[in-house]
Each structure stands twice: as C-alpha cells, then as structure tokens.
Amino acid sequence: MIFGPCRGTLYGVPKPNRISPAGAKHVAPDQSATYLHDSARLAAIVESSDDAIVSKTLEGIITSWNNGAERIFGYTAKEMIGRSITVLLPTERLAEEDSILNRLRNGERIDHFETVRLTKDGRRVDVTISVSPIRDSSGAIVGASKIARDVTERNAAQAAIMLAEQRLKMAAEAAKIGFWERDLVTGQLISSTESARIMGIAESERRPEDNALNIHPDDREMVRAKIDQAIQSRTSYELECRVIRPDSSICWVEGRGRAIYNSQDQAVRLLGTVVDISERKSNEDSARRRDVELAHLSRVSAMGNMASGLAHELNQPLGAILNYATVGQNLLRAKPVQAEKIQDVLESVMNETRRAGAIVSRVRVFVSKQTLKSLPVALNEMVDKAVHFVEFDMREQGVTVRVSPAKKEVWVLGDAIQIQQVLVNLMINAAQAMDHNHQADRSLVIEIQAVNERMARVSVIDNGPGMTAEQFSRLFEPFYTTKLQGLGLGLNISRSIVENHGGRLTAEANPAGGMRFSFTLPLKPE
Amino acid sequence: MDLHPPAEVYIVDDDPGIRNSLLMLAESEAIPASAYASAEEFLADFSPVKPACLVLDLRMPGMSGLELLQRLRVGAREIQVILISAHAEVSDAVRGMKLGAVDLLQKPVEPGALIDTIRRSLELSQSLTRSRIEADAIRQRFDRLTERERQLLKHIVDGLVNKQIATRMGIAIKTVANHRASLMAKSGATNAADLARLYTMYSAQIDPDESTSASENTLN
Numbered sequence: 001m002i003f004g005p006c007r008g009t010l011y012g013v014p015k016p017n018r019i020s021p022a023g024a025k026h027v028a029p030d031q032s033a034t035y036l037h038d039s040a041r042l043a044a045i046v047e048s049s050d051d052a053i054v055s056k057t058l059e060g061i062i063t064s065w066n067n068g069a070e071r072i073f074g075y076t077a078k079e080m081i082g083r084s085i086t087v088l089l090p091t092e093r094l095a096e097e098d099s100i101l102n103r104l105r106n107g108e109r110i111d112h113f114e115t116v117r118l119t120k121d122g123r124r125v126d127v128t129i130s131v132s133p134i135r136d137s138s139g140a141i142v143g144a145s146k147i148a149r150d151v152t153e154r155n156a157a158q159a160a161i162m163l164a165e166q167r168l169k170m171a172a173e174a175a176k177i178g179f180w181e182r183d184l185v186t187g188q189l190i191s192s193t194e195s196a197r198i199m200g201i202a203e204s205e206r207r208p209e210d211n212a213l214n215i216h217p218d219d220r221e222m223v224r225a226k227i228d229q230a231i232q233s234r235t236s237y238e239l240e241c242r243v244i245r246p247d248s249s250i251c252w253v254e255g256r257g258r259a260i261y262n263s264q265d266q267a268v269r270l271l272g273t274v275v276d277i278s279e280r281k282s283n284e285d286s287a288r289r290r291d292v293e294l295a296h297l298s299r300v301s302a303m304g305n306m307a308s309g310l311a312h313e314l315n316q317p318l319g320a321i322l323n324y325a326t327v328g329q330n331l332l333r334a335k336p337v338q339a340e341k342i343q344d345v346l347e348s349v350m351n352e353t354r355r356a357g358a359i360v361s362r363v364r365v366f367v368s369k370q371t372l373k374s375l376p377v378a379l380n381e382m383v384d385k386a387v388h389f390v391e392f393d394m395r396e397q398g399v400t401v402r403v404s405p406a407k408k409e410v411w412v413l414g415d416a417i418q419i420q421q422v423l424v425n426l427m428i429n430a431a432q433a434m435d436h437n438h439q440a441d442r443s444l445v446i447e448i449q450a451v452n453e454r455m456a457r458v459s460v461i462d463n464g465p466g467m468t469a470e471q472f473s474r475l476f477e478p479f480y481t482t483k484l485q486g487l488g489l490g491l492n493i494s495r496s497i498v499e500n501h502g503g504r505l506t507a508e509a510n511p512a513g514g515m516r517f518s519f520t521l522p523l524k525p526e
Numbered sequence: 527m528d529l530h531p532p533a534e535v536y537i538v539d540d541d542p543g544i545r546n547s548l549l550m551l552a553e554s555e556a557i558p559a560s561a562y563a564s565a566e567e568f569l570a571d572f573s574p575v576k577p578a579c580l581v582l583d584l585r586m587p588g589m590s591g592l593e594l595l596q597r598l599r600v601g602a603r604e605i606q607v608i609l610i611s612a613h614a615e616v617s618d619a620v621r622g623m624k625l626g627a628v629d630l631l632q633k634p635v636e637p638g639a640l641i642d643t644i645r646r647s648l649e650l651s652q653s654l655t656r657s658r659i660e661a662d663a664i665r666q667r668f669d670r671l672t673e674r675e676r677q678l679l680k681h682i683v684d685g686l687v688n689k690q691i692a693t694r695m696g697i698a699i700k701t702v703a704n705h706r707a708s709l710m711a712k713s714g715a716t717n718a719a720d721l722a723r724l725y726t727m728y729s730a731q732i733d734p735d736e737s738t739s740a741s742e743n744t745l746n
Contacts, residue, residue: 312612312633316541319634323547326637330554345550352543395587396612 052127052148055134058105060085060097063143072127072150074120085146088117090124104133104144117148126152178274184259184267198253198274200245216242216250223255231259231267240277252281291496296369298493299421302428303367309393310363317356324349362389365417366424376524377419379410379448379456386423387446390431399431399442406448410456412521414501419521422494422505423458426517429490430462433515451520455503459518466514475507494519533577533648537561538568538594539610540586548581548640555641557648565589569597574605577651579644584611584618592618595625604654606647610635661731667713668728675709678702682709683722 046053052069056062062085065077073080073088080087086097093115100110110131116124127148134143172179178195182188191199200214215223219241230237236258243251257272303310328345331338366389387401394401412419427444434442447459467475476491491505498505503520510516535552537559539545545561552559562568566589568580580598584591595607609622609630619630628647631640671679681691688706692699715721 315612315633316544320541320543320547322634323544323551323637327547327550327554330551334554348543348547348550352547355543395585400587 050149052146052150054080054085054146054148055143056085056146057143058101058141060101069148072119072125072148073117079120090116090118100131101144104131105141107133107141109133114151125150126155176276180272180274182270182272184270195274198251198276199243200251214243214245216244218242227257227270230257231270234259234261240281250278251276252278291500292369294493295418295421295497296367298425298490299417300367302421302424302490303363306390306393306424306428309390309396310359312396313392314356314359317352317359320352321349321356324352366420368417373415374413375416376411377414377416379412379458379521380405381409382416382420383423383446383448383458386420386427389420390424390427393428394431394444397431397435397442399434399444401427401444401446404445404447406450406456408450410448410450411524412456412501413524414521418497419501422497422519423460425490425494426460426519430460430464430515430517434462434464450523454523455520456523457518457520459516461510461514461516463510463512463514466509472507472509532558533579533652534558534560535644535648536568536572536578536580538563538565538580538586538591539583540564541583544583551637551641552644555644557641557644565591565594568594577604577648577655579606579608579647579651581608581610581640581644584609584622592621592625595622595627599626604651604658606651608640608643608647661727664713664724664728665731668725670712671709674705675712678705678709679713679721679725682706682718683725 046066049066049068050071052072053064053066054062054069055064062080062083065075065080069080070076075087086094089097096115100113103110110129112128112130114126114128117127119125128151129149130147132145133141134145136142171177172192172194176194176198178198179192180195180199181190223239223241226237226239236256238254238256240252240254243253245251254275254277255272257270259267260269260271262268324345328342328349331342331345362385383403383405387403391401423446427446430444431442434444441463443463445459445461447461448456450456476495495505498519498521502522505517505519507515507517535557537545537548537552539548539561540563542563545563549559549561560571562571564586565582569589582591582594591609591611595609598605598607607625607627609619609627610633611618611630612633622630628650629643631643677695678691681694686694688699688702692702695702710716710721713721713724715724
C-alpha cells in the first residue's frame with residue numbers, strides 16, 4: 001500500500017511491525033515523544049468514538065476502520081481494510097462515491113452529507129457523513145478520512161415529532177383550537193394562526209403585547225384573576241370570556257391553559273388554547289330564551305285555569321269596598337255625623353283597595369315575561385305566596401290546602417316566579433286529579449324540607465285517585481294529558497324549570513293513596 | 527223601620543272584608559246584625575226563636591252554604607235565607623231556591639239591593655213569626671177542649687144547627703147550648719164562622735198536608 005499513513009488506525013499509534021506514518025521519519029527525536037503522545041491520545045479518541053471513523057484512498061479502498069464503524073456497519077476492521085468502500089453503498093447510490101471522490105480530489109470537504117448505507121447483514125442505516133481529504137507531508141491529497149454517524153434513530157425520532165406536530169396541527173385545525181404561548185419574562189406572545197384569528201389579531205401584526213387588550217372590559221378582571229390563580233396554585237385554568245374583534249364584533253371564547261415553571265419554581269411561560277364558542281353561546285342563548293318563552297306561555301295558560309278563582313278573589317275586596325262606601329253615605333246622612341266612624345270606614349276602604357291591588361300585581365308579576373334570575377329565594381315564604389295564589393281556585397274545587405313548612409326558613413337559589421309556577425302547576429294538577437274522584441275529603445299537603453346540606457325539597461301530596469300504570473309511565477310525555485282541556489305540557493315545563501335550576505322533579509304513589517310530586521332545588525351556599 | 531217582634535240579620539261569610547263591611551252596612555241601616563265566619567260557628571250560636579234573615583255565602587270552607595240551608599229548613603222555618611254566590615252556577619241557584627232561599631244574589635252585591643232584600647226577608651220572617659205565635663195560641667186553646675166539646679165542634683164546622691146536633695149526639699138541646707157556650711169561650715171564637723177559621727188553622731198544624739190551602743190562605 002502506498003498510502004502508508006492511511007494504514008491501520010487513522011491516528012493510531014504506529015506499531016513496530018507496521019509502516020510508520022508518512023511524516024514520522026521527518027519528525028525530530030525530541031518532537032517524536034510529543035507526537036507519540038498525541039497520536040496515542042487521538043487513537044484512543046478514535047477508538048472510543050460512537051461514530052464510524054474510516055480512512056480510504058482516493059480510489060475508495062479502506063485503509064482504517066474503527067470500533068464505531070464495526071458497530072454501525074457490522075464488518076470488522078480485518079474484513080474491511082483493503083476492500084472498496086462501495087461495499088457499504090446501496091446499488092442506487094453507487095454514483096455517490098464517485099462524486100465524493102471527485103470533490104475530494106479537488107480538496108473539498110464534505111460536511112454532514114445525509115445518505116443511506118448498507119450494513120453487513122443488509123440493513124439500511126441512515127447516516128450523516130463528513131469526509132475530509134488527507135494530505136501527505138508535501139500537501140498532496142493522498143486519501144480521505146470519513147466520519148459516519150448513525151442517524152436512523154434521530155431521523156425516526158424527528159419523523160415522529162414531525163408527524164405528531166402534523167397530527168396536532170390537523171387536529172387543532174379541525175377542532176378550530178388556537179394555541180398561544182406567552183413568555184412571562186419578556187411578555188412575548190406567540191400565537192397560532194387560529195389563535196390569532198380568534199383573538200382578532202391579524203397575522204401580519206402578531207404583537208408581543210398583552211393579548212388581554214382584546215378581551216371585553218367586563219371580563220378582563222375575571223380572566224386575570226383566573227389565570228393568576230392557576231399560576232399560583234400550579235393548576236390549569238378554564239374560562240369563558242368575550243373578545244372584541246377589530247371589526248368591533250364580539251366573540252365568545254373558551255380558554256384553557258397552564259404555566260410552565262423553571263427550576264426556581266417561577267412561572268416562566270404560559271401555554272394556552274382558545275376556542276371560538278360564539279355559536280354554542282348563541283345556541284345556548286336561544287335555547288334559554290325558548291325555555292323562558294315556554295315557561296311564560298305555560299304561566300299564561302295556568303292563569304286561564306285560575307281565572308274564575310281570581311275573578312272571585314278580586315270580587316271580594318270590590319264587594320267590600322262597595323259596602324263600605326254605602327256605609328259611608330249612610331253615616332253622612334245620620335245626625336249628628338260621627339266623623340270617627342267615617343274615618344274607620346274610609347280606613348277599611350283603603351285596606352280593601354290595597355288588597356285588590358295586591359291581587360292584580362300578583363297576577364301581573366306571574367304572567368310577566370322576564371329573563372331567568374338566580375337569586376336567593378326563601379322557600380317557606382314562597383310556598384305561602386303560591387298557596388295564597390291558588391287559594392280561591394282550591395276553594396272552588398273544595399280542596400283544603402295545608403302547608404307543612406321547614407322548621408327553619410330554607411333559602412334556595414333560583415327564579416322565584418318560575419319556582420312558584422312549578423308549585424302552582426303541581427297544585428292545580430293535584431286539585432284536578434282529586435276532582436276525578438268526587439270524594440268528599442280533598443286535601444293537599446305542601447311539605448318543605450332541607451334534604452341535606454346542598455338540597456331542599458318541596459312535595460305536593462294529594463289524596464286523589466292516584467295513577468294507573470299507563471298514566472304513570474307517560475307522566476312526562478309531552479302532549480300527554482288526562483284532562484279535557486290542557487296541552488299536556490305543564491309537567492314537562494315544570495320539569496325543565498326544575499332541572500334548569502339544578503334540581504329534579506319526581507313523582508311517586510302516596511302510600512295513603514294519591515300522588516306525591518316532589519322537586520328539589522339547590523340551597524343557597526352559606 | 528218598625529220591626530215587631532224585633533228581628534235580626536245574620537251574616538255568614540268566610541271573607542273578613544265582606545263580613546265586616548256587611549255587618550257595618552246593616553248597622554248603618556239600623557238593622558240589628560251579627561256576623562259569623564263559618565256555617566259551623568253560626569249553628570253553634572243560633573236559636574230559632576225570633577224573626578231573622580240570613581245572608582249566606584254559598585262557597586265556604588267546611589260546611590257549605592247549601593248544607594247549612596238544608597239544616598235550617600228542618601229546624602227553623604221562619605228564618606229567611608239570602609244566598610250570595612261568586613258566580614252563580616245554575617244548579618246551585620236551583621238547589622238553593624228549592625231549599626227555600628228567598629233570593630240568590632251575585633257578587634259583588636249591590637248594597638242597596640241587598641238591604642232591600644234583607645228588609646223584605648225580615649218582614650216576611652216577622653209575619654211568619656206572628657202567624658206562628660197566633661197558631662200556637664189557637665192550638666193551646668183547642669188542646670183544652672173536652673171530648674164532648676170536640677164532637678160539638680165537628681158538627682158546628684160541618685154546618686149543623688143545635689137541634690140537629692142534639693139529635694146526632696143524643697143529648698138535650700139545652701145541653702148542646704151549654705157546651706157550645708163553653709166551646710166558644712175556650713176557643714175565643716166570636717161566631718160559628720170564626721170558629722171554623724180557627725179550627726182550620728188548628729187542624730193545619732196537626733196535619734199540614736190535609737189543609738195546606740187553608741193555611742196558605744190564612745198566611746197571605
């Protein structure tokens with residue numbers, strides 16, 4: 001072999017039975033020790049490298065082969081030294097070697113060239129190759145050193161990451177989820193396209209500034225508080241807020257996210273997602289509006305049921321007023337006029353007028369159209385009002401109503417009118433059910449009690465004929481009714497009202513006969 | 527208003543406003559009045575001795591107006607009942623009138639009309655009471671008659687003269703005349719025609735069905 005230096009290990013320590021490296025003979029004895037020392041170190045490095053380090057002639061004949069090369073390609077040094085490097089080349093890449101050798105001859109270096117090589121057992125491995133020319137002492141290129149690194153795993157990992165990223169991107173696009181990331185130190189914000197779209201930031205102007213700027217002023221405080229709380233408690237946050245778009249339109253956004261902490265436990269980055277939920281919000285809104293409308297309609301229709309009772313109720317104070325007025329006239333005609341008695345009569349007239357007014361306003365409130373409120377409602381008091389409301393109706397039907405209040409006033413959260421509506425509805429139903437039977441004793445018991453620390457229950461218990469199995473099974477079926485008049489929606493509406501309040505409406509047979517309808521409502525938190 | 531014997535109006539209504547205003551209305555018209563919140567409360571306090579009129583609400587919790595009316599018809603025939611209803615149901619009105627109510631007024635009741643009805647009812651009750659008092663007196667007198675006097679009475683009412691009666695009874699004409707004088711004195715009748723009238727009233731009390739027309743003639 002003419003290219004001595006390329007024999008054996010590239011930087012190998014020249015062994016006595018081997019030809020000395022090319023330049024060795026020119027090295028002065030005093031320098032030789034240093035040289036030998038350096039060579040030994042280099043040789044150790046080469047041998048311990050994970051990379052394949054190989055030297056070859058300009059014809060491509062392998063002159064050295066380290067342990068790394070053996071590990072990657074499977075051939076031993078013994079097998080490879082003296083053979084052409086092309087053994088490692090897949091057929092379709094044979095041309096590569098010529099081009100590499102050509103470039104080498106021109107003194108070029110080849111850095112991190114990615115390619116594929118074959119192992120002894122025929123496997124293909126992804127490698128990056130760096131090839132540098134080797135010159136003799138005169139500077140002539142005599143061969144090449146080649147470092148090959150197995151990047152199969154790295155490539156696979158990269159491919160997997162890319163694939164995962166692709167999938168994530170596709171999923172995010174399909175779900176219309178926007179990602180964003182804020183550097184809590186610099187304040188820099190990075191938004192995905194979708195996030196920028198949702199938050200109303202044009203892609204061209206993805207500003208590093210506070211994205212809270214676009215949040216509806218009424219929601220800003222809440223958003224800040226929720227995020228701060230999540231950062232502090234090291235949990236994730238979930239919120240819904242409104243965002244004002246550049247065109248001034250309002251968009252509902254659902255945001256989730258959490259912070260990333262450094263080793264000093266400081267939150268350094270905030271990662272979050274945003275989803276445009278405007279459509280869902282508007283559906284919710286219209287569903288809620290429909291519920292409110294339906295509830296209103298059913299109140300108006302319940303009012304129809306109660307009309308005769310109400311007319312009677314209103315006639316009472318009116319009749320009394322008429323009587324008092326006549327008494328007043330009589331008293332004025334009497335001699336001497338008794339001013340004190342007339343005062344009393346006028347006082348009574350005023351009281352009766354107020355009573356009539358209260359009836360009218362109760363009706364007006366009951367049939368009024370209003371949005372759903374969630375306020376503390378005193379249950380005992382509310383039940384009394386509802387009972388008073390149907391009192392005349394009940395009397396007309398010969399029904400006695402007895403209220404069994406909770407020992408201590410129970411406060412629930414909800415809409416007083418709607419809760420009253422449910423109760424009125426159940427009482428009217430019960431009275432009508434008892435009417436079927438024509439029994440002498442028609443009594444209705446309204447029971448109020450706190451069930452546990454979270455819920456309260458109101459029960460309407462009648463002593464009517466109860467229900468057949470068929471009636472019971474179709475109880476909540478819309479448009480099913482046993483009455484001549486009525487849509488068969490009352491119970492359905494009552495149930496949806498109760499469920500909207502977070503409670504349940506149930507029916508069961510009363511052991512003593514008749515039915516027991518109960519609904520639960522969440523207690524107002526202390 | 528001259529009310530003899532003294533009469534009173536009773537108000538039975540569960541609504542305190544109506545009850546109190548009716549009470550004051552009656553008093554302002556100088557009509558003695560008492561008010562009750564329920565039929566039960568009224569019955570507990572009521573004794574059918576004087577002329578009275580009852581203003582009664584048809585629909586009340588507990589005993590209804592019609593039930594009370596039914597009870598009163600059995601025990602107190604002279605009390606006059608005015609029914610008040612929220613929205614008169616025909617069946618209630620018919621039942622009420624059949625049970626002897628004088629009138630059925632609809633709420634809100636016109637006070638003037640109600641007062642007129644109350645006055646008429648009280649007058650009717652008074653006249654009925656007077657008749658009853660008179661009838662009671664007659665009965666007491668007739669109850670004192672001996673067997674002989676009763677036989678004689680029959681014959682007189684049948685239009686027989688003393689001679690005919692003497693023959694029928696198989697006694698002397700003079701004896702007939704003596705009995706007759708005693709009969710006239712005991713019954714308080716002025717002549718035979720008067721005696722016949724009193725007797726009709728008396729027998730109506732003993733057997734009302736037999737002489738309804740006679741009793742009606744007497745009362746009107």
